[in-house]
Amino acid sequence: MKSRFILYISIILILLLLNCQKAGAVKMEFKTKNLKNGAKVKYLIRESIPIAYLTVLIPASSLDEKKISQAYLTAQMLTHGTKKRSARQIEDEIDFLAITIEKKVTHDYTMLTLSTTKRNLKSAIELFFDILKNPTFPEDEFRKEISILQKSLRQLEEDPSHLATKYMLKDLFGKHPYGRVVEGEPDKLSELTREDLVEFYQKFYKPDSMIFSIVGSIDKNDLEEISREIENWEGKSIKRELQLPQPSDRDKPCEIIIKRDDLTQSTILIGFVGISRKDPKFYAFSVMNYILGGGGLTSRLAKEVREERGLAYSVYSTFSPYLFPGPFYVEVKTKAENTKRVIELILEELNKISKHGVTDEELEEAKAFLIGSFPLRFDTMKKIAEFLPLLDFYELGDEYFSKYPEYINGIKSVDILNVSSNVLRQNHVTVIVGPQLK
Amino acid sequence: MKFLSVTLILLLFFPLMVEGYIQETLLNNGLKVITVEDHSTPVAVFQVWYRVGAIDEPDGKSGISHLLEHLMFRGSKNYPGNVFSKIIQLQGGVDNAFTTKDYTVYFQKLTPAKLDISIDLESDRMQNLLLQKEDFELEKKIVLEERRQRYEDDPENLTFEEVIGTAFKAHPYRRPVIGWTEDILSITLEDLKNYYKKNYCPDNAFIIVAGDIEREKILQKIREKFEKIPSCDKLQRIRTLYEPRQYGERRIILKRKTHLPMLVMAYKVPAYPENDSLSLELLSTILGEGKSSRLYRKLVIEKGLAIDVGTSNSPISRDGFLFFIVTSVKDANKIDEVERIIRQEIENIKQEPPSNREIEKAKNQVEASFLFSQDSVFGHALILGRFEIIGSWRMIERYKEDILKISVEDLQRVTKKYFIDDNLTVGILLPL
Numbered sequence: 001m002k003s004r005f006i007l008y009i010s011i012i013l014i015l016l017l018l019n020c021q022k023a024g025a026v027k028m029e030f031k032t033k034n035l036k037n038g039a040k041v042k043y044l045i046r047e048s049i050p051i052a053y054l055t056v057l058i059p060a061s062s063l064d065e066k067k068i069s070q071a072y073l074t075a076q077m078l079t080h081g082t083k084k085r086s087a088r089q090i091e092d093e094i095d096f097l098a099i100t101i102e103k104k105v106t107h108d109y110t111m112l113t114l115s116t117t118k119r120n121l122k123s124a125i126e127l128f129f130d131i132l133k134n135p136t137f138p139e140d141e142f143r144k145e146i147s148i149l150q151k152s153l154r155q156l157e158e159d160p161s162h163l164a165t166k167y168m169l170k171d172l173f174g175k176h177p178y179g180r181v182v183e184g185e186p187d188k189l190s191e192l193t194r195e196d197l198v199e200f201y202q203k204f205y206k207p208d209s210m211i212f213s214i215v216g217s218i219d220k221n222d223l224e225e226i227s228r229e230i231e232n233w234e235g236k237s238i239k240r241e242l243q244l245p246q247p248s249d250r251d252k253p254c255e256i257i258i259k260r261d262d263l264t265q266s267t268i269l270i271g272f273v274g275i276s277r278k279d280p281k282f283y284a285f286s287v288m289n290y291i292l293g294g295g296g297l298t299s300r301l302a303k304e305v306r307e308e309r310g311l312a313y314s315v316y317s318t319f320s321p322y323l324f325p326g327p328f329y330v331e332v333k334t335k336a337e338n339t340k341r342v343i344e345l346i347l348e349e350l351n352k353i354s355k356h357g358v359t360d361e362e363l364e365e366a367k368a369f370l371i372g373s374f375p376l377r378f379d380t381m382k383k384i385a386e387f388l389p390l391l392d393f394y395e396l397g398d399e400y401f402s403k404y405p406e407y408i409n410g411i412k413s414v415d416i417l418n419v420s421s422n423v424l425r426q427n428h429v430t431v432i433v434g435p436q437l438k
Numbered sequence: 439m440k441f442l443s444v445t446l447i448l449l450l451f452f453p454l455m456v457e458g459y460i461q462e463t464l465l466n467n468g469l470k471v472i473t474v475e476d477h478s479t480p481v482a483v484f485q486v487w488y489r490v491g492a493i494d495e496p497d498g499k500s501g502i503s504h505l506l507e508h509l510m511f512r513g514s515k516n517y518p519g520n521v522f523s524k525i526i527q528l529q530g531g532v533d534n535a536f537t538t539k540d541y542t543v544y545f546q547k548l549t550p551a552k553l554d555i556s557i558d559l560e561s562d563r564m565q566n567l568l569l570q571k572e573d574f575e576l577e578k579k580i581v582l583e584e585r586r587q588r589y590e591d592d593p594e595n596l597t598f599e600e601v602i603g604t605a606f607k608a609h610p611y612r613r614p615v616i617g618w619t620e621d622i623l624s625i626t627l628e629d630l631k632n633y634y635k636k637n638y639c640p641d642n643a644f645i646i647v648a649g650d651i652e653r654e655k656i657l658q659k660i661r662e663k664f665e666k667i668p669s670c671d672k673l674q675r676i677r678t679l680y681e682p683r684q685y686g687e688r689r690i691i692l693k694r695k696t697h698l699p700m701l702v703m704a705y706k707v708p709a710y711p712e713n714d715s716l717s718l719e720l721l722s723t724i725l726g727e728g729k730s731s732r733l734y735r736k737l738v739i740e741k742g743l744a745i746d747v748g749t750s751n752s753p754i755s756r757d758g759f760l761f762f763i764v765t766s767v768k769d770a771n772k773i774d775e776v777e778r779i780i781r782q783e784i785e786n787i788k789q790e791p792p793s794n795r796e797i798e799k800a801k802n803q804v805e806a807s808f809l810f811s812q813d814s815v816f817g818h819a820l821i822l823g824r825f826e827i828i829g830s831w832r833m834i835e836r837y838k839e840d841i842l843k844i845s846v847e848d849l850q851r852v853t854k855k856y857f858i859d860d861n862l863t864v865g866i867l868l869p870l
């Protein structure tokens with residue numbers, strides 16, 4: 001299998017590296033309980049539908065890895081066997097109770113979310129804490145999971161967007177964990193052992209640093225039972241030793257071209273190092289991004305590339321505000337022959353916004369949208385459950401829901417000019433995945 | 439006895455979606471308005487459903503419903519220009535639309551106080567769409583880019599398009615919603631104008647307003663803006679759909695750049711309210727939904743031949759569609775073996791019905807999926823709309839009652855009836 005992949009690279013993917021030197025406030029009446037062992041529980045009771053969500057945020061991610069994929073696979077393997085349940089028993093129970101346990105590993109943290117009907121709440125809680133507290137990481141299951149992940153990652157690399165993202169991250173962040181996708185790299189999986197997962201789990205899955213949230217149809221007894229489950233779990237986590245990403249020191253923009261003759265479109269990514277979630281300029285950056293390319297069909301990029309010229313179906317800008325500055329990039333897909341023209345149009349827009357900022361009208365429109373649509377971001381119990389732990393993790397504060405309009409309203413055009421010129425003055429990387437142009 | 443008790447428990451939970459807070463009103467011009475009062479979050483959803491999708495398209499014009507959907511954002515008499523989304527976003531709302539084989543939906547999500555804006559915009563574009571030449575040419579280009587992105591450059595989607603196109607020879611479900619490239623190119627502005635005039639009228643549409651709303655107030659505003667729109671000229675909603683009998687399986691192979699080969703097995707199956715569709719829905723859970731399903735256990739866990747396998751069935755369709763079994767196979771040399779195992783698993787059910795525990799699991803999942811869908815006002819409205827498209831949103835209650843009555847013998851009977859070669863199309867995606 002491996003040799004076939006190498007063949008792909010040499011025949012089909014000819015990699016050319018050029019010039020690369022290296023409305024308002026939301027009323028959210030949740031409460032917080034601080035438990036004796038250091039864990040926090042944020043909860044919101046809503047009786048409208050007989051369902052509930054239980055989420056836990058574990059401050060552990062690829063930032064803490066000694067080996068690539070350690071964080072991702074540790075989370076995946078939690079449901080593959082515990083001291084009293086086999087992997088098959090866990091799968092049977094999950095399906096029979098019609099519950100789900102989703103595992104999300106980001107560049108900053110790991111999050112598990114249990115979704116259950118009220119009817120099965122008790123059994124679901126018992127199972128959830130069993131997989132969280134007593135996983136055994138069986139060797140045979142580990143082997144199977146590695147084999148599946150390896151294949152999935154190779155398949156993902158066929159996807160032009162994924163491939164372009166992979167190269168962009170690598171260029172922007174180098175060997176830092178932000179420089180790779182959280183799932184890891186197919187070629188590195190063979191270096192990982194079951195013991196690496198056990199070690200990662202023992203180091204980072206400790207209750208004192210975990211933030212739980214419960215939203216839905218629960219009563220006092222359910223809440224007490226969950227608190228008991230957490231509190232009778234002891235353990236101290238170690239302090240995370242986080243490395244700041246080192247910015248690239250290149251003196252001009254660079255272009256990475258990945259040739260794929262099987263495609264009809266070019267997928268183009270233009271990337272920069274963006275901004276941290278904890279940076280006070282985050283809100284100005286959000287407004288700038290909305291105006292530039294985050295605001296759907298009304299953004300500058302969508303207007304120039306799609307709406308007025310019909311050059312793409314999909315064009316947008318986005319950013320990942322992690323603990324440290326993550327990527328900020330524009331992605332577009334266009335018929336191969338339009339590649340150059342579309343890149344020029346985008347660079348022109350980037351240049352414009354970094355030099356001249358935004359108009360007062362644009363600023364007011366963006367504020368109206370960001371404030372007005374804020375409640376839509378919490379329009380399901382699941383979204384609330386998955387957001388509550390982030391209030392603590394990113395130190396946004398419990399008053400975030402009511403303060404958000406203030407944060408946005410306070411932005412002035414000069415703030416946007418500052419933040420955009422600061423980010424966009426970097427020498428960007430352009431990644432193009434597509435057929436070779438004649 | 440165990441089965442009976444579980445059924446009773448389920449019945450206790452199901453009537454949650456009582457009719458009390460869902461109501462419908464029929465306006466004089468035939469436009470139905472369904473209101474769903476749900477005050478759990480300060481959010482409202484406005485959806486306009488047109489009973490027109492790929493199934494209604496004339497030959498040679500596949501993709502016309504979807505192209506029209508794009509043009510619906512390019513301005514109407516009272517809101518000329520490219521302003522729809524901008525107006526909604528200025529009010530802190532989000533809007534979009536989607537086209538399927540059976541219908542087209544336009545929607546906005548916004549705070550309830552802003553619903554009037556949705557009503558103004560949607561009523562204007564239901565009757566006064568501008569459809570200008572320049573916009574038409576631009577949207578055609580955009581749709582062609584969309585097709586390149588979603589199909590030409592996505593081998594898996596392209597395989598599905600081929601399988602569906604092969605499974606149906608005469609039935610309009612053979613056509614892709616986005617349309618074939620040549621068809622998209624051949625659509626004229628005149629075609630689009632006629633299509634709009636014929637299909638976009640009040641008695642071929644319905645509205646769902648859901649969320650934190652005041653029913654009477656919103657209805658009054660809807661009446662004001664929508665009731666004066668004239669009904670359709672001559673609505674020909676029902677036409678005979680047929681598919682000639684198939685003799686033996688059909689098989690297609692696609693060779694595209696992919697790492698993992700994919701095997702798609704698609705059986706023609708009936709749609710709800712035909713009762714067999716419910717048995718097939720439960721069968722789908724038992725066969726291929728979740729890691730405890732029979733196919734996942736066999737192919738991914740025991741044999742290690744696949745990295746994933748799943749099944750899907752679409753009983754809430756305007757006509758019978760396909761039951762898909764989709765496998766991401768690890769190795770191209772093992773595709774035959776994978777197909778043999780899937781056929782054997784199907785054969786096993788023909789020989790011996792699934793266990794009571796399996797059917798209980800499937801019913802638990804149906805119950806849970808209905809409950810979870812109500813967590814989102816938007817998702818809840820979508821389910822109501824899909825039932826309304828096939829008859830009435832009220833059919834949901836009957837659907838739930840009927841599905842509880844399904845027995846393991848029913849599952850065995852439908853497996854024997856539909857899982858035969860004369861209903862089967864196999865599609866294989868192979869690496870180049």
